[in-house]
Amino acid sequence: MIESVSRRALSGSSGSYHVRGAELARNRRLKSLSAIVTFLDDTQHTFQLDKRAKGQLLLDLVFQHLELIEKDYFGLQYSENGVNTTIPTSDAMRWLDPSKPVKKQIRSGHFFFAVKFYVSDPSKLQEEYTRYQFYLQIRRDILQGKLQLPTSTACLIASYTVQSELGDYHPEEHGPGYLSQLQLIPGQTEEMEKKISELHKLHKGQLPADAEFNFLDHAKRLDMYGVELHKARDSTNKEIQLGVTSIGLVVFQNSIKINVFSWSKIVKISFKRKQFFIQLRREQSENYDTLLGFNMQTYRSSKNLWKACVEHHTFFRLHSPKMRPKRFPLTLSSRFTYSGRTEFQTVEDGKHRARVERTFIRSPSKKIAHAITTAALTDDKGKLTIPPGRSSRSYDNKVQSLGAREPRQAWGEGNPSDDEGGFLSLREEITGSYTQGGAFSPALGSRVFSYADDDTTAERNIYDLPDYSEPTSSPAPQILEDGLVTISLTPDEQGRFGFNVKGGLDLDMPILVSRVAPNTPADRCYPKLNEGDQVVYINGIDVSGLLHERVVNLIRQSRDRGSGELTLTVRPNALYNALAGTDETSEEEPPYRYVPDAPHAAIGSDALAQSMLLLADGLASGALIAQYEQLYRKNPELTSLESKKPENQSKNRYRDISPYDVTRVILMGSANGDYINANYVNMEIPGSGIINRYIATQGPLSSTVADFWQMVLEAGSTLVVMLTTLVERGRAKCHQYWPAYNETLTLRNLTLTSTAENIEDTFIFREFILRDVNTGEERDITHMQYCSWPDHGVPSDWRQFTTFTERVRAARTGIVEPAVVHCSAGIGRTGVLVLMETALCLIEANQPVYPLDIVRSMRDQRAMMIQNASQYRFVCEAVHKAYSEGIAKPLPEFSR
Structure with missing residues (x-):
């Protein structure tokens, strides 16, 4: 043994070899890595x-x-x-x-x-396999709690999973507890499984591809669908979450949506260190730029949010990604851009690409997969296959591509539709019951309307001539001037042309092809009819000025006449944003009529109870929302010319919220003219002799405060209901038009003195004395403010909202003069309160409640009352709960 060796002894002609260093160098020289x-x-x-x-x-x-x-x-x-x-x-x-x-x-x-990018409508996906991958992703999101949904909707969606995996319901095969081995929804209970089983029975005849399509068709309407969440804090250091979506940036607090900033409202997004900023477009009533800042957890999370916004905006809003310049200017800012294809490019490519028929193996739910692990087989790609003994039905897990078959729609094959273009047959009634011809599976509404403070900016039209190279037996297309093309269609043996349309004069949009079913005359014609094509003429008739129902009737008439031939003159691929400046592209859905043809023909306790059952069914199935979203936002026969006059435009808080001329409030004694953005809205309660009178108006601007109180004075109003705060998320929603407690506000010919102020939970109740300086007349004014109702959103507690509504009703007892109600725009939250109060009065009068009729009546007096589907769903739920829990019930004098 050498106990000690001097360093000098190893110098000179000695040698050494570093074993560990050589191995590390070998690893560094490896040319591949594993992922x-x-x-x-x-x-x-x-x-x-x-x-x-x-x-x-x-x-x-x-x-x-x-x-x-x-x-x-x-x-x-x-x-x-x-x-x-x-x-x-x-x-x-x-x-x-x-x-x-x-x-x-x-x-x-x-x-x-x-x-990564959640498609707004599964019908945009051409391949069945792509839809299956989306189905797997949504199912995973639900099971992991990322995608939260009401129990009723969860059961409905889960029933499609059961149909996809187990096929049709058979009593001899699917006994009690047959769903207990399927992991379907979080917190799954026996009661939920019974509900899922009942819904499963309604889906008879749907192949796995059909069920998955319907699964996606319902999932796309959930509030959290396609939301990529990022943790943040607002300016008050409250924890929030910023959601990046196809429509823009959504703000959540305590899992409640409190604000939406659509891409059309955002001018610029940026970040600096841990802060993320969005700059909003300046409104007409603003003389400043709005810059909102959010505090992120780290610099990296701030940048990741910024990148997500860049990618989503590019993918969903642009026709092609912005190209990087070859040479970057000297800058310290991020140079990231999205370089992939956009949704527009993807959809267009799918339209012109030949469909590939293919088969693939579906994977079962986790619990079933665990139960059959020993018997499971895998293919060459590692995908799980199902042993043959599991089911005798060949379509349970292995199917052909939908190139040969269109998925059965979520609303059930054969339901009458105002959007029908020969796509659906007319064999079944809209009752929700199962018939021999197929199952009725209700659908949720799909259109998402713009917000009041969105600008009206239309997408530019894009013209792209379709591919005429596909072989076909149809006659050659007649290419006309202005890029128009004439197409001739003959119905198939079922009398279908194979396409749906949307739009019309009553919907304020051109007639567009909304869907085309594969392997139908519309799909096989020459040139092929595509989603987004604008229909200009039907059988030589100009449809630009026709109502939607008239257009549908023209198509049906072609099918019913001798030859059955339909001649369309279309503008190919005419992209059009039906709700210019909106957050999503709207699509058609068949209208559901869950009320009798003559809803007020029968009165009494049975009619009220029946209307409540229909209301509950519509809420559970989503048909109530589909029905709402087919209703016009503005009455096409009513004008709003006064609001467009140059001297009146500055008096409008939002450029697209205008009062009808016929019901507008006309000021008599104002020095600024007779115009104010307000409408009279009268709601009659049949059988009671009661008419609830309102003035629905916008939140006053600093320049319209005097006009607002002049309106109150002239209308004789003693109650003012305010449903907004002054500022929401950094944006002014209403000017403070009243004085502080014990102070007086002096206006041209009147004074307003604050005599009382009481804060209760999220409500503020004030008392004012309004005095006419010219006559000396004084009037007591009650002012009621709801402080926790987010713009475009809904209250967090239906009981709290119902309590506030009851307080409003109590305050107007014995008053025949109109109550002044306003939020920011005077349409969304204002409409919700009017509908709720009207419904409670109808219940007390033992009258049936049909919410859609109430909305229609309101929109005939002020445009766009109840602004979006979430508000409509909330107030319908509140009405039903108030009735079912006995908060509202018929008064003795109306009981029979």
């Missing part, structure tokens, strides 16, 4: 990449492995902190950047395949 990808069906695959490969190469390998054609909606996620988790639920999950090397992003070496 493990977990797919949505929980299978895994390992991909080998060159160590210099960029993220796009890994994405291409993943798409090739899945044989995924419509790939632009998907991406890969990884854990930023390097934790090798098996479930992508951490806030540290990041998207793989295609332009950067995988080596710099690989962290733990584990990636998760996921939907």
